[in-house]
Amino acid sequence: MAPAIAAKGLRKSYGDKPVLDGIDLTVPTGTVFSLLGPNGAGKTTAVKILSTLITADSGEVRVGGHDLATNPQAVRAVIGVTGQFSAVDGLITGEENMLLMADLHHLPKKEGRRTAVELLERFDLTEAARKPASTYSGGMKRRLDIAMTLVGSPRIIFLDEPTTGLDPRSRHNMWQIIRELVTDGVTVFLTTQYLEEADQLADRIAVLNNGRIAAEGSAEELKRLIPGGHVRLRFTDPHAYRSAAAALREAARDDEALALQIPSDGSQRELRSILDWLDSAGVEADELTVHTPDLDDVFFALTGDTTLTTDQTKETVR
Template identity: 65%
Template structure:
């Protein structure tokens, strides 16, 4: 599917004199994951609260699954599931009872509720812990239960607000696998995170939010190419080959001890082919090469936290 499940235009929100969202535009294609990436206070959670009808914007429009978040609260709420930064589970109930409570709140009916609870306990690997008190649950188990509660009515759009915050690496990867399975089944996910690896692993597209504005948007690879610093490292067999390669690439950096040459490049196939063609034409042998491209850490530091922010950068590197 390529239609938009989430459409946001000119979204604005202020609290007192502080601008939280400043003319935000965002589109999320159905059946995909879009990550909102940004530092604390960037406006990520406020965006989720507006889209889930918990907060009213000061300006702009927003549609979720075709429903206006300002005029059709019931339509939006029927289509979405929300998992916040902290697990919204009842510590006095068992895991099974939490799911049963959510099923009743969703008016699934006794027969359907029982079947759905059983299905979710199996899907989230909580069968053995289903009737145990939540005091015995680990953080990862609580988060899986929280996600299961979000999915009781099989929403078509899910908002995940920093879903793996505080989890250990194994639990984090378990949550990632669950999200991938949901998307494979056609669910749309809007994910907010400060975990750069999480955005890289899960997101089809990333919108970088800083100071209430989207400052860049694109696929993870497109965003990485916005940041300079990519290079190709060539390891040569001897000093003569290193000298010859250095003469070919004037902007390169030499590593005498390692018999290596660092050549600036964006890591694309075209850039690599151009370098290899020049080496072949000059008869220079290369023992090994490696491609180094900027990661999302570089993107994050380059695009956020600056006092004088540029205009929004598209994935072709131009400002708008």
């Protein structure tokens, strides 16, 4: 199956400042692809180019099988966009916002009303449908925003930081909506500053930094790029602690806390090996904890001043 989005050598500059410096992206159909990066990294610029809102300086892009440069209208017919700032008109009702979108998509009156009713019900907005959108909570406005995006039945949806400013409950509700969209076969291109969000939702993640893709892969693949995983054993019996420390010479010692820190990738195989050793040595640890790098570690390593060099991270994880 052809990818939903394929970009090669995408470049965009504003004046003498390069924002996108030759990035390549491939988004498989029916998946969630998340673009991470610090403020100013170029995430929104990438979304605007891929959704035909602005033009790239150079590069080849196909969205939904259509060439972005030669057939932007065909691209617009298969995509939907929910930007950082809500497109909801607060002066009219939720229902009127939906009907306005139906008119913009040139749907017949009867079909437009049916679509509006169905989407308002799907997004749990039926009771508030005839109230001014200005009275909606942040979560309700975001749900209405996405419902409006779906009026044209897009197969590819760009969500640019869709949960910014939402409370935790509303954010989790939005995650469920995104999962349901993908279950229906929709492709979601997601930008976010919430690393947990990308970890929860994305099939693949690309980290954008200084206009370039620093690394790309699944969440687990990216986490394996970062060193620092370990197993921590804590003891209450000083004798057991000393015995374990003598045998596990590679472990870092914390004599005050009676704890040992053993380098580990957190795999089941390594954990089983440590537990088997404890059993065979007759040593009992009072507490065992496993730490593996998370996306926070990945983000800071790839976008900050860390021990990881560009050469170590520039290749896509396969």
